[in-house]
Amino acid sequence: MSEMNNGESRCEKCQKSFSTADALSMHRKVKHPETKPVEKDYNPVFTKWKIPIIVVLVLSIGVAVLASGVLQSNTLKTSLNIEGMQFPTGNVHWHANLDASVCGEPYLMPNAPIVDHLLHTHEDGLIHVEGAAATPEQITLGKFVQRLGTAFNANEFNGKKIGDNCPNGEKITQMVFLVNGNENTEFENRVIRDGETYTIRLESAEGPA
Secondary structure, eight states: OEEOTTSOEEOTTTOOEESSHHHHHHHHHHHSOOOOOOOOOOOHHHHHHHHHHHHHHHHHHHHHHHHHHHHHHHHHHHTOEETTEESSOOEEEEEEEEEEEETTEEOOOOOOOOSSSSEEOOTTOEEEEEEEOSSGGGGBHHHHHHHTTSOBSSSEETTEETTOBOTTSOBOOEEEEEETTEEOSOGGGOBOOTTOEEEEEEEBTTBOO
16 A cells, blocks of 8 residues: 555545545555465375375276287187187087008997087997087097097007007007198197098008008
8 A cells, every 4th residue: 555645545546545545455465466376285195195195097998908819719728719710619510530450450430429419420330429519629539539448649549559560460550640641740630521531551661551
C-alpha cells in the first residue's frame, strides 16, 4: 500500500485511490485476491519405490508374455505336422503291412491282444491303428512291435540281434529296414502311416541264410 499526501491510500496494482485503509483492504480482497500455489501431494514412500515398482511390473509382463509363448510352442509341438500327418490325429482307422524275416525265415505276426485298441492286429496280419493318437510317439512301429511281445530297433528283432548266429551257423551282420521298398533309418521310431509296407530283414551281409 502506498500513502498519498492527502491521506488517501492507493492500490499499487491498479493505482486506484481510497480514502481509508479499510476500503483499500476490501478492494484488494475483491479485485486482487492472493492466489496460493497448489501444493503437490508428495508421498516420499511412493517416490522411493516408484522405479522398483515399475521395473517389477515390466518384468511381470515380460514373464507372462514369455510363458504364453512357451505354452503356444508346446501346443504347436503337440499339433505336429509330420509329412502331412497332423497330431492330434482325431479318430482314424489305418492299416499297414509288416514283412519281416530273421535269417531268411519269415516272421509270422501273432494276433496281439488288444490292449488299448490304438495299436493292434487281427487274423488279417495287418497293422491296425484305430482311434485318436495324441502324439506321433504313440503310433510308432517300435510301439506296435512291443504290442506283439518283442522288440525292434537298428540292432535286433524278435529275440535275435546283430552278432548272433543263424541256425546254419552264419553270423547276423546287418539290419535292413525298408519303407515301401525304400531304405529307411528311422527303425523303431517310424510313425505308422496308412497303407505303408514295412520290411524288416535281420540277416548276414551275404543275404538270407
